[in-house]
Amino acid sequence: QVQVQESGPGLVKPSETLSLTCNVSGYSISSGYQWGWIRQPPGKGLEWIGSIYHSGSTYYNPSLASRVAISVDTSRNQFSLKLSSLTAADTAVYYCARAFDIWGQGTMVTVSS
Amino acid sequence: EIVLTQSPGTLSLSPGERATLSCRASQSVNSNYLAWYQQKPGQAPRLLIYGASSRATGIPDRFSGSGSGKDFTLTISRLEPEDFAVYYCQHYDGSPYTFGQGTKLEIK
Numbered sequence: 001q002v003q004v005q006e007s008g009p010g011l012v013k014p015s016e017t018l019s020l021t022c023n024v025s026g027y028s029i030s031s032g033y034q035w036g037w038i039r040q041p042p043g044k045g046l047e048w049i050g051s052i053y054h055s056g057s058t059y060y061n062p063s064l065a066s067r068v069a070i071s072v073d074t075s076r077n078q079f080s081l082k083l084s085s086l087t088a089a090d091t092a093v094y095y096c097a098r099a100f101d102i103w104g105q106g107t108m109v110t111v112s113s
Numbered sequence: 114e115i116v117l118t119q120s121p122g123t124l125s126l127s128p129g130e131r132a133t134l135s136c137r138a139s140q141s142v143n144s145n146y147l148a149w150y151q152q153k154p155g156q157a158p159r160l161l162i163y164g165a166s167s168r169a170t171g172i173p174d175r176f177s178g179s180g181s182g183k184d185f186t187l188t189i190s191r192l193e194p195e196d197f198a199v200y201y202c203q204h205y206d207g208s209p210y211t212f213g214q215g216t217k218l219e220i221k
Contacts, residue, residue: 045214
């Protein structure tokens with residue numbers, strides 16, 4: 001059974017960089033698929049942040065591209081998100097997903113001093 | 114960027130009724146790279162439909178998707194109590210992937 005699980009800090013200060021990790025179990029990232037990050041501000045809709053393919057190719061939402069980096073660590077079977085220059089508008093539940101068919105439970109990130 | 118517009122914003126129906134949700138794209142979605150998700154409060158979205166009309170694993174056959182080009186529909190043939198939730202459409206026809214704003218399906 002394929003599972004993905006987000007981990008990272010729940011509270012980050014403005015202007016700092018958010019680092020989240022998605023641990024994958026039941027499937028080897030290097031075998032295929034795209035792996036992505038999606039976020040959802042409280043009470044609002046879903047926003048795609050970006051995706052990385054098993055080959056290492058990345059695709060980012062243009063609205064966030066200047067602040068986003070997604071990477072993969074096949075040895076640990078995990079992929080990561082870095083989002084810099086945080087503001088309160090980045091407060092959201094952050095989800096990782098495999099090709100949008102398998103989602104993590106999400107992790108709430110609050111940007112506040 | 115493809116903008117997806119869902120209608121209605123809120124749909125009030127009773128269990129046993131038929132629900133029809135619409136998703137309209139600002140430009141044609143190639144190869145019907147269109148998906149539908151269900152999201153309940155406090156939960157992650159769950160994939161229902163991909164490729165506009167293919168049901169994801171484990172999804173009951175009362176859920177069906179149709180459409181092509183710019184117009185897509187999610188139909189729930191007979192509503193069960195557990196179907197009341199928010200539904201999102203999403204295209205994956207090239208970056209940036211975008212979601213519709215959602216349709217809330219509530220009990221009448």
